[in-house]
Amino acid sequence: MAETYTKLFNTIVTSSIWHEDPATCKVWVTMLAMADFNGCVYGSIIGLADMARVDVKVCEAALMKFKSPDKYSRSKMSNGRRIEEIEGGWKLINHEYYREKGGSRAEYYRVYRRRNKKKGATVARNEMQQSATHTETETETYSLTESILMSYWNSKKRLPKVRTFSKKRKAHFKTRLNDTFFVENWKTAVDKMDASDFCCGVNGGWRADIDFLIKNDNNIVKVIEGKYDNRETIKRKSETPRPKFR
Numbered sequence: 001m002a003e004t005y006t007k008l009f010n011t012i013v014t015s016s017i018w019h020e021d022p023a024t025c026k027v028w029v030t031m032l033a034m035a036d037f038n039g040c041v042y043g044s045i046i047g048l049a050d051m052a053r054v055d056v057k058v059c060e061a062a063l064m065k066f067k068s069p070d071k072y073s074r075s076k077m078s079n080g081r082r083i084e085e086i087e088g089g090w091k092l093i094n095h096e097y098y099r100e101k102g103g104s105r106a107e108y109y110r111v112y113r114r115r116n117k118k119k120g121a122t123v124a125r126n127e128m129q130q131s132a133t134h135t136e137t138e139t140e141t142y143s144l145t146e147s148i149l150m151s152y153w154n155s156k157k158r159l160p161k162v163r164t165f166s167k168k169r170k171a172h173f174k175t176r177l178n179d180t181f182f183v184e185n186w187k188t189a190v191d192k193m194d195a196s197d198f199c200c201g202v203n204g205g206w207r208a209d210i211d212f213l214i215k216n217d218n219n220i221v222k223v224i225e226g227k228y229d230n231r232e233t234i235k236r237k238s239e240t241p242r243p244k245f246r
Contacts, residue, residue, distance in 0.1 A: 067081060
């Protein structure tokens with residue numbers, strides 16, 4: 001299974017977050033672990049609480065602390081606030097700073113420039129752009145995990161909740177990670193399914209679950225192409241008023 005990686009600096013033990021109660025620290029470390037390359041954590045409060053193994057009210061209280069100013073914080077950015085709300089989750093405010101501090105992309109480009117110093121400027125620039133595009137694609141691919149998909153899915157009100165990933169689900173999900181179309185469009189597909197009356201079983205019939213999304217490479221295509229979008233009722237020909245003759 002593809003996994004994300006977040007650097008954990010040893011200075012966390014001297015930060016103000018470490019003076020919070022254990023449950024709050026647990027929620028914070030969980031968010032660090034779930035964050036993607038851009039520092040975004042997707043999911044609902046309930047989903048995040050499940051991931052952190054804490055009570056929902058405890059998770060709510062922790063998030064409120066993270067969104068509030070902290071006068072003891074070492075960082076003065078946003079008055080010490082740690083997160084901000086975004087569509088579908090939260091963004092870690094200082095994530096980019098610590099990512100670059102750790103030398104992830106900055107160090108990569110420094111090494112790349114040194115190795116290609118003897119090449120012509122045009123050639124080096126073109127290769128740099130191609131390499132950056134490839135790296136961003138890989139980052140996006142490998143930032144998707146079971147927990148991220150499950151949390152975002154569970155943030156939707158009309159879709160059936162997911163409690164765990166069975167062995168069969170894990171196998172299907174692993175296959176989907178090799179599908180570029182799925183990796184690039186899964187979030188849009190979840191949004192469209194949540195908005196679809198048909199997928200949500202409004203008429204009391206079939207209801208789409210997460211297995212429908214991940215079990216093959218064709219279902220997501222049908223969702224994205226709009227097969228399950230809501231449509232206005234079309235009147236039958238027999239219901240169409242006949243023209244009046246005078």
